Amino acid sequence: MTQRSILITGCSSGIGYDAAHGLRARGWRVFAACRKQTDCDRLRAEGFDSPRIDYEDEASIATGLAEVLDATGGRLDALFNNGAYAIPGPVEDVPTEALRTIFQANLIGWHDLTRRLIPVMRAQGHGRIVQCSSVLGLVAMKWRGAYVATKFALEGLSDAMRLELSGTGIEVSILDPGPIETLFRKNAIAQFDKWIDWEKSVRVDEYRESLLDQLYKGSSKGPQWPASAVTKKLIHALEAPRPKARYYVTTPTYAMGSLRRLLPTRALDWVLNKG
Secondary structure (H helix, E strand, C coil): CCCCCCEEECCCCCCHHHHHHHHHHHEEEECCCCHHHHHHHHHHHHCCCCCCCCCCHHHHHHHHHHHHHHHHCCCCEEEEEEECCCCCCCCHHHCCCCCCCHHHHHHHHHHHHHHHHHHHHHHHHCCCEEEEECCHHHHCCCCEEHHHHHHHHHHHHHHHHHHHHHCCEEEEEEEEEECCCCCHHHHHHHHHHHHCCHHHHHCCHHHHHHHHHHHHCCCCCCCCCHHHHHHHHHHHHHHHCCCCCCCCCCCHHHHHHHHHCCHHHHHHHHHHHCC
């Protein structure tokens, strides 16, 4: 039996790193892509094929996928689009160029890679495309507008793609994690420092009262789940004969998904404002 193969992006740490190890343990040939060459080198030392793919670098998407297909003889069973970042701050304080940049990293680059791979899967008659979204692809929260926008867009794009690929043998699933133990907050700090001029904002007092502590001290509420919780749902999306269209991961995701269906918008706003 031919070994199943998967390309996973964003494997330097967190969800992607855990998924790469988890699937390799199940017999998959894992191409564990990273944005930085140093991380690719580290994963190669761990025995992975590790092409460099940076969603903000179109050339790396083309060369990274070519490297994968060259190694597999032009076939690939699955793609797990993963790896995204946030630019914390009120929408009014997020520069337009920052929004363009985060959409390239969190959505457009994903579309580029996926679109290049669909003809390969169509030709072989099967494939699984799994998109790592977020609870923030289901509901919005304050201070996270840029990230929320990319995940809402990803949910819609993936739903449309699933409908369009029906009957081709290519299945599309969305994973909706909630609070997962990753370097997400650390990476968000770098983006915040790069883009947000909070000291000149009309909301400077709100930054001092809440956002800065949340961001720099990690004063978030509630527990966090291990990245393996996402891998567990990913395995079902990849290996089940009939994968689900959408997988919730963590209790907050189930709760927010239910509240979105049950509550009027203003009532949901009240809940979300209470944190």
